[in-house]
Amino acid sequence: MEAATASSLGRSGAGLRSVPGLARSSSSSLTLRDARRRSLTPPHLPWPASRLVRTSGAGSLSVVAAAANPHNHQQQQLGVEGMGVAMEPERGSPGEVREEIARCYELVRRLGRGAVYLGSSRVPPTHPHYHQTAELARETSKLLDCTTWTGAGPGLMDAAIQGALQAEKPVGGFKIGKEAGEWTASNFHPYLPPESYLTCRFFSARKHGLVDAVVRNSSTDKTAIVALPGGIGTLDEVFEIMALIQLERIGSALPVPFLLMNYDSYYSKLLEFLNDSTEWGTVAPGEVASLWKVCNGNHEALEYLAQFYNVPAGQRNYHTSPPSKEHVTSYNVS
Incomplete structure (x- = not known):
């Protein structure tokens, strides 16, 4: 496991920079509707086509x-x-991985740190969890005035992007050429400007970027890790970040809030397993609870972030919908 270090990256400028073509009301801004319609010319491939x-x-x-x-x-x-x-790149040398990590760090430096969303790529836009995620990302980006970071893939990652675009806040991402649920060789995002995301060859570099996006070296930094419902890839990221926090290897001088979104009790069985692990003695009592905050809905998550960052009550103007009463057991994805 590789831990991102804070010493290798700093923020440029006093405030968060807007993603070119994404933010606010200038003539160069990109609204949600514009983002969907924009036709992009893809940048060069991240690795030679001959390297198969x-x-x-x-x-x-x-x-x-x-x-x-x-x-x-x-x-x-x-x-x-x-x-x-x-379509998998060969690892020609460790230098190639280091170079890609450096590009990830540079993208974070340029766009600013913020809230990182981890979640399933298989959730369709019609699912309640998709709408809940978009709402949470919209309100969190406004509450913390921060960049929204994702894996730049489909499903709940896309929902978080949509929410941030609705709030007219900057967006950044670390895409991988092949995502569960789409299994495509496309290295390009369908509507985000190419300067706002990086297509990674290596999962390790992608993880470095996502971790570095939440590092807090100043009290003015407002970041968060938000774990949404997900599968193997999401759980891999969740437990790696948990271990980094537990071992104090995340590279952050200040604590970072970590939220587990237990929509429709999605993670309840996992939490039961972790409780059982405590009984077996493989997890210390209270250890897991000290690493994250389990939230059953968006209002609870936003209130936790507001309290964590001491946001005055008058500035907590988030708008959330009541949780869906429909109990969902499947994403109905073939």
């Missing part, structure tokens, strides 16, 4: 390839006899 990992094997294997048209983000399936070619 070949896997041997008999029979016909499918290869995921990007469409020739850079504006077409639909994946193509190509049959290959006798071998498979995966």
Whole structure:
């Protein structure tokens, strides 16, 4: 496990910078509607197209390839006899990973630290958790006046982006070429300006960027980690960040609020398991509770952040909807 260090990155300027083309009411601003309609010319590929990992094997294997048209983000399936070619970059040297981490740090330095959202890429826009996430991101970005950071993927990551755009606050992201739920070779976000996100070759670099985005070295820094309902990837990030906080290796001089959003009791079984771990003696009593705040709804989460950062009552003007009474057990994703 690699921990981000605060000494390698500082904030530029006195305030948070707006993402070019995203913020506020200037002539260069990008509203939510504009963001959806904007057609972008993708930047250069993050690694040479010739660097593909070949896997041997008999029979016909499918290869995921990007469409020739850079504006077409639909994946193509190509049959290959006798071998498979995966869109995964080889690790040529440790220097390549270090260089990508440095680019992640630079993006954080340029856009400003803020709230990082971890969540499932499989949740459709019609799901209540999608709407709850968009609402939470909108109100949190206004409450903390901060940048919203995600993995720049679909599902709940996209919901957080939508909420921040509604609040006209800056957005940043660290995309990976292949996300669970979409499994596409596209390296480009469908509507965010390319200068507001980085497509990472390496998961380790992506994690470094997301961790560094919440580091607090000054009392003026207002950041947060928000864990939304998610699967294997989300749990991987959640427990890594928990361990970094527990071992004081997150690289933050000041404490960072960590919220676990238990929408519709999504994480209740996980919390029961952690309680059982305490009974087994593998987790110390009260250890897990000291690392995060479990929230069942958006109002509870916003109130916790407001109290954490001593936001005056008169400035707590967030607007939240009552929790859905419909108990949802599945995202109904094929």
